[in-house]
Amino acid sequence: MPSTSLLYLPELGQLALIAAFVVACFQVLIPLAGVHLRQPWLMGYARSLAVGQTIFLLASLGFLTSCFLLDDFSVAYVAANSNTLLPVPYKVSAVWGAHEGSLLLWITMLGGWGAAVALFSRSLPLDMVARVLSVMGMVSVGFILFTLETSNPFARVLPSAPLEGADLNPLLQDFGLIVHPPTLYMGYVGLSVAFAFAIAALMSGRLDAAWARWSRPWTTAAWVFLTIGIALGSWWAYYELGWGGWWFWDPVENASLMPWLVATALVHSLAVTEKRGLFKSWTVLLAIFAFSLSLLGTFLVRSGVLTSVHAFASDPDRGVFILALLGVCVGGSLLLFALKAPVVASFGRYRSLSRETALLLNNLLLVVMALAILTGTLYPLVYDFMGLGKLSVGEAWFNSMFVPLSVALALLMGVGIGVRWKSDTVTRLWRSLWVAAVLALIFAVLSVAVLTDALDVSVLIGLGVAFWLMLATLIDVISKTGGKFARMTVLGAGYAGMIVAHIGVAVTIVGVTMVSNFSLETSVRMSPGQVETLGAYQFEFVKSGTIEGPNYLSQAARFNLYHEGRKLGQLTAEKRRYHARGSIMTEAAIDGGLFRDVYVSMGEPLENGAWGIRLQIKPYMRWVWLGAILMAVGGGLAMLDKRYRRVRKHQESVA
Incomplete structure (x- = not known):
């Protein structure tokens, strides 16, 4: 005391x-x-x-x-x-x-x-x-x-x-939970700045390029934090929960992904508003909905309407209070938007083949993806509330909705980076991008031929769009720098940030494709001295014993890891029992690398000193998070663009 x-x-x-x-x-x-x-x-x-x-x-x-x-x-x-x-x-x-x-x-x-x-x-x-x-x-x-x-x-x-x-x-006694919630909250709460700028602009009737320029770095900063927070949450779930997965379409996971998707659309929409004075209505609505979705995530986590390893509270009164706050924020904002509708009208021309059109389609796809996740997350709650029974929307449904939209988005990103503002022609665009398209198809086919015995369409599509996005991005860099990459500094930090972020998306697509299609897994009964093989790896159960922690007692199993007969090292998996609560936690042993993870977790104890053991090989697992890191770095670079630090005379005046 x-x-x-x-x-x-x-x-x-x-x-x-x-x-x-x-x-x-x-x-x-x-x-x-x-x-x-x-x-x-x-x-x-x-x-x-x-x-x-x-x-x-x-x-x-x-x-x-x-x-x-x-x-x-x-x-x-x-x-x-x-x-x-x-x-x-x-x-x-x-x-x-x-x-x-x-x-x-x-x-x-x-x-x-x-x-x-x-x-x-x-x-x-x-x-x-x-x-x-x-x-x-x-x-x-x-x-x-x-x-x-x-x-x-x-x-x-x-x-x-x-x-x-x-x-x-x-579950929370882990380094990942020291850094994950604060980082995620910084992203959630940071969207309030974009929201406040949008509402302030509506109140003043001044929605112009200057407003977009003021709002853009703050929005990008929130997006960076949200990106890192989601990646940290995925990483924590992967190594701490003991199941070896990195995304489960859990309702609270979805609650963080939805505002990220809308915030991504907002970042792009702000670019158009700043550059061309267009998409003002889009930008304002996206700012409102991005913050509203972060509030919705707060409601889902704290209302008790769902069960999740991430959920905090189960008090309906709290849920009603937050729902009322959400209603005031959304309702009041949309009412103000309706009253100020003439102010947010955009005037400007652009043809159907232009960067403006590509970014508009980009925004539409991101919003549709967010709506699809919102539907899958809330539909079971509404179904239950109406007394129709229990309903579960699982991974298969989310994948069937999200994956095709993601492929379309990646293809559009490759086109969008090379198309010109205001107007372009199919001939010019094809001349600039045909090399990327052909090389992407060749690389994807060769990769599938090497990795699989038969034509795997999902792998072909996944790697194809990743190669396409990478190559289209690099070709645009070569075109703008004349092959002299030192000239990147002339193009500005904003352009460099966009390039790094887009490559990050491609890297994540490669990781998701590889780990989703080529992971190996087996659950076996193992005793000390026994050897099991999975793929090209051998696992030798050396011994088991106990480890005394500061507030837990652990049953541990040590393994020697071999690759094609060559010893790589040792892995120690644990089953911890915490003194105060008596809770049992699985601590997986992971041998991580750039191109594969080897994953060992303990199940239940069996007779004669044996254990149920789960063995997994996960190719390119780290690329999922490496891509997210690159996206965040790209956002950070964009924030450093010097035009956000300029002091303009018209910004210093009081309207």
């Missing part, structure tokens, strides 16, 4: 959260009053209020973290999610390991994004900053109120505080 001088940390955290709520209310009212009254001194308070709100939120989060580090089990949330034996890194991650703390982290990050806009938007017109930060304050007010009313992380269990905590869920 903490010392007497530290007994009031939870109350201080609560007071800091209440203070943040009060400041957020002022952040909504004062800047908007300044805009309405055309008083710059009132608008100027927007920045200081946004920073002040963030300071209070950081203090509140810091006080909660201190309660975990001090094992203050008089706090109900700490008692439910920590333990004296829990290692310190996991005590920190336990802060966001369940509903109340993760929501406080979510709100703190929301405040942080607002503070970032306040501090790094000196070149924006003051009235635009006031509107943007006021809208972000509205979102903060709703979620801080939700936390105070239904999800207080500082609630006490006095006077009968337990002497020991219940421990953090063993």
